[in-house]
Amino acid sequence: MTVQPVAEQAVVLRLSGSIDVRGAGELGRELGPRLRRADERGQRLVLDMSGVRRLSSTAVDTLDAHTRHRTAGPVLVTGATPQVRGVLTTTHLPGIRLYPTLEGALATVCAGGPAPAPAAPERPRTPESPEPPVAGEARDTVGETSGEVLGLRAKARTSGIIGIAQGILMARYGLPDPAAAFALLRAGSQHHNVPLRVLASAVVTAPPPRTAREWFPGRLHTPPPPVGPQDVEAVNPRDRRQMLTAAVYAAVTLADADAAEIHLTDAGQDEALVLEAHHGLDAAYRDCLALVAGPPAVCARAQAAGRPVTVPDVAADPALAGHPVGRAVLAAGSRALYATPMVTAAGGCGGVVCVHRADPGVWLTEGQTAALDALARDLAAWRSWYRRTVVQDALEYLHAHGSSGG
Known part of the structure; x- marks a missing residue:
């Protein structure tokens, strides 16, 4: 202990x-x-x-x-x-x-937000008495969530990692208080258009600065990799939000899907999957799948397997049918899912692209799965470039301004 x-x-x-x-x-x-x-x-x-x-x-x-x-x-x-x-x-x-x-x-x-419900033993359920949320898992919030509650949960999911980053910056640069550390984080986030949570996670997980003047001395800036199809290729690769938004729309088009989502891994949260972009999915579903730490969610299955995963019918899937995640999928109007991991050149998983269909059954053609898998690989390459280029630029900004007391 x-x-x-x-x-x-x-x-x-x-x-x-x-x-x-x-x-x-x-x-x-x-x-x-x-x-x-x-x-x-x-x-x-x-x-x-x-x-x-x-x-x-x-x-x-x-x-x-x-x-x-x-x-x-x-x-x-x-x-x-x-x-x-x-x-x-x-x-x-x-x-x-x-x-x-x-x-x-x-x-x-x-x-200071509410804790999730306590773990309880299994007991028989009927359609009239749905299962309560499972503590620590993605929760079944369909029909009970409000905008205020969802906002509190979203804030709770990010405040922990931001607080840890503040503590690191205070200790590293001798900043007087958490407010000064947050101001430095926010300035770096805005200057390089990197989301605050993403920059905070990088501060927590990156190795310490190598020199007093540079965090990553001698690093090379390489051009961004191409990301197809054409509408994604046209987006500024340094704009993370636009890139992921264009990619999720491309996934819907390529798969003739009714909805889609993109999760990215977060090293600051033990490589858990964070929902970053979506189309056609309601607020309750997005809250349920905002942070996925493991199966039975289909995106987590694809991440763990390192290969695409197909669920022809969520209602008939043994692991999903009675689980809050499965019920959230069904409540969002989806029955069939296809998830493909964003596998990097080094063999790691940087995230997952998942498409939804309202009708049960395997609907994707061989050409569609190939196009989706290619999109996922392109996104993996882009995300690797973004982290070693844009995010490291933002870290260099923190190091320069933190060291100078600015």
């Missing part, structure tokens, strides 16, 4: 290894004092379980005994592996909230 304070709002207790019966006792002896100390300081306790390989039933009982009374101020659990998550989600733990990433949990704490 290691402890890491995070600003004034939270403290992170990192767990690792297999927590068996003996480990459960150690966890209990550590957890009680930590919770009391956090309460005294007005902090939230976050358990980072990304390093936990196995969680015994005794450990789950220990967690429940120390947290069951904390429904108003639950303990946030992040990074759980599928095995650990399965154990936690099949047990009713009213004082625990699950988040896929540490950044997501810290974003909620820093934003």
Whole structure:
């Protein structure tokens, strides 16, 4: 167990290894004092379980005994592996909230927003009694979301990574307070037209500056790669929003689709998929798929497999039919999906292009799938260029102005 304070709002207790019966006792002896100390300081306790390989039933009982009374101020659990998550989600733990990433949990704490619903055991459902949201997963918000709620959730998803970037800039350049760090971030974002969240993620994940004068000395500026079809090729490649908007419309046209979406990976959030462009999808669906940390979402399946994934009928897909993601797809009017990963020349995945069809069945021709796959490869090459050119230009701006006190 290691402890890491995070600003004034939270403290992170990192767990690792297999927590068996003996480990459960150690966890209990550590957890009680930590919770009391956090309460005294007005902090939230976050358990980072990304390093936990196995969680015994005794450990789950220990967690429940120390947290069951904390429904108003639950303990946030992040990074759980599928095995650990399965154990936690099949047990009713009213004082625990699950988040896929540490950044997501810290974003909620820093934003002061509502925590997701607690994990609950499976129980039979009927069409009249839909399943409640699953903590930490994409949530079924159809019919219940308002613009205000969606705005709060969107803010919570970005405030965590921005706050971490502010802390890095303050420490690196001796800035007096978070406001000064945010002003520097905002100036770099506006000067190079890089979204604030994207620049903050780059600050968090990039290696430290190599020299006092340059962040990346000796780097070469290469021309942008071509991105077809023609309407995408005509867009300024330095304009991220226009490029992705043109690409999502091109995907709809190429696939004769009813809707489409483009997710990009975010290194600052453990390569989770972030929804960056969309067409023909309602607000509730976009909220549900705004941040995807893993399957069963089809974009995450394509990312994990490194190849295209087809779902002929979401309503008949075993993993999607009863899941909040699947219900969000159906509520948005889609039945069939095709997702193709944006595979880079080095073999990594930079994102996923996904197209929707209102009618079930495999509708794409061989030529259409080839065109979509080519578009995804072109976008992968463009995104790699954008990150090492435009984003690094913005980082150089931060380094120059931060070092000079400007």
